[in-house]
Amino acid sequence: MSAFPEGDSIRVVGHAEALAVVQDPETFSSQVSRFLQVPNGLDGEEHAQFRAALDPFFGPDRMAALEDSVRDVAREAVARLPRDEPVGVILQLGVGFAVDAMLAWLNWPASLRDELIEWVRENAEATRSGHLSRTAEVAQWFDDIIGRVIDPRMERIEEEPRDVTDELLRLEVGGRRLERPELISILRNWTGGDLGSLALCAGVVLHQVAADPAIEADVRARREDPVRLAAAIDELLRIDDPFVSNRRLATRDTTVGTCPVTAGQRIVVDWTKANRDTQRFPDPDRYAPEENAAANLVYGAGPHVCPGRPLATLELRVLLEEVLDATNDLSPAQRPGVRAVRPLGGWLRTYIVLS
Numbered sequence: 001m002s003a004f005p006e007g008d009s010i011r012v013v014g015h016a017e018a019l020a021v022v023q024d025p026e027t028f029s030s031q032v033s034r035f036l037q038v039p040n041g042l043d044g045e046e047h048a049q050f051r052a053a054l055d056p057f058f059g060p061d062r063m064a065a066l067e068d069s070v071r072d073v074a075r076e077a078v079a080r081l082p083r084d085e086p087v088g089v090i091l092q093l094g095v096g097f098a099v100d101a102m103l104a105w106l107n108w109p110a111s112l113r114d115e116l117i118e119w120v121r122e123n124a125e126a127t128r129s130g131h132l133s134r135t136a137e138v139a140q141w142f143d144d145i146i147g148r149v150i151d152p153r154m155e156r157i158e159e160e161p162r163d164v165t166d167e168l169l170r171l172e173v174g175g176r177r178l179e180r181p182e183l184i185s186i187l188r189n190w191t192g193g194d195l196g197s198l199a200l201c202a203g204v205v206l207h208q209v210a211a212d213p214a215i216e217a218d219v220r221a222r223r224e225d226p227v228r229l230a231a232a233i234d235e236l237l238r239i240d241d242p243f244v245s246n247r248r249l250a251t252r253d254t255t256v257g258t259c260p261v262t263a264g265q266r267i268v269v270d271w272t273k274a275n276r277d278t279q280r281f282p283d284p285d286r287y288a289p290e291e292n293a294a295a296n297l298v299y300g301a302g303p304h305v306c307p308g309r310p311l312a313t314l315e316l317r318v319l320l321e322e323v324l325d326a327t328n329d330l331s332p333a334q335r336p337g338v339r340a341v342r343p344l345g346g347w348l349r350t351y352i353v354l355s
């Protein structure tokens with residue numbers, strides 16, 4: 001079954017069906033939340049306007065300019081790790097790296113580091129618990145952090161921008177500057193969403209490299225070619241996609257695959273399952289970066305395709321490069337890992353040994 005009812009929703013697990021849903025935004029709206037979500041909760045022309053204004057923040061020139069500072073962060077993070085004993089990829093490496101890389105990108109104060117690390121943990125815990133009041137509290141905590149960063153900056157809005165955050169605050173969309181709730185929503189998407197998923201992505205990638213000597217050899221052979229190394233990372237994320245799902249709302253009666261859908265019904269697009277659909281990937285565990293690249297759905301597809309992909313790829317590639325350069329061998333630790341549970345994917349905890 002490529003799509004089936006699950007509670008009141010329809011879960012879409014087929015590759016072709018997931019694509020059909022996300023490429024038809026008129027039938028499957030992204031206005032799924034009563035909260036303001038910029039740009040992910042917008043549809044149509046308004047969404048396109050925001051994407052046109054925001055996507056350049058992730059352009060190749062911007063990413064090239066950021067690479068050295070991401071590398072410094074990655075090198076320090078790897079240097080702190082012990083050798084020849086189990087290292088917790090997510091908690092000892094991924095979360096701290098994700099937070100430091102974000103602080104460097106947006107030029108936010110280093111004094112926020114501990115609070116953000118704490119927030120990533122609490123957020124994962126709240127998401128896992130499924131308690132709406134707890135999730136709302138953690139979300140409010142994050143909005144407060146963002147407010148503390150942007151409010152003093154708003155007071156010097158007429159001055160020249162000093163960094164990416166200043167540039168965002170001065171951005172005009174549709175001939176007007178953005179309002180505070182819009183800015184908070186954008187920064188929440190750029191940071192809160194990214195921190196947890198980047199750490200989970202680091203876990204999935206390093207776990208597979210350490211667990212399979214053939215993959216490790218292939219990845220080391222790609223070390224000097226950023227494009228081929230990035231393709232390997234995308235493929236490892238496809239095999240065990242930790243960014244599980246996104247939602248849509250049906251605007252009319254229709255079908256997904258053979259599954260009937262009624263107007264107003266919620267749709268859950270399951271990227272993890274779609275990326276392992278045997279109709280599209282006959283042996284979903286087979287590691288074949290170039291062969292599977294075109295069908296890879298880790299960063300979504302259609303008008304809402306992930307704008308942060310270049311940044312996520314840069315961070316994951318540089319982190320992997322630094323791990324490879326600092327070691328001769330990676331191996332799985334004897335200590336067993338713990339899988340994450342829906343709505344999170346990948347590993348909650350996984351341990352590798354750096355030698």
Ligand code: HEM
Pocket residue numbers: 022038039040041051189190191193194197198201243246247271297298299300301303304305306307308309311312
């Ligand atoms: C770490 C790995 C990441 C993964 C696996 C990932 C995955 C995705 C996916 C699958 C979507 C599509 C959502 C949909 O169709 O509803 C998406 C959207 C989005 N992502 Fe990412 N993402 C990652 C990192 C990032 C980063 C680093 C940023 C920004 C700094 C970012 C910002 C966004 C935003 C703003 C959207 C909404 C786009 C829209 O609705 O137009 N993501 N992401």
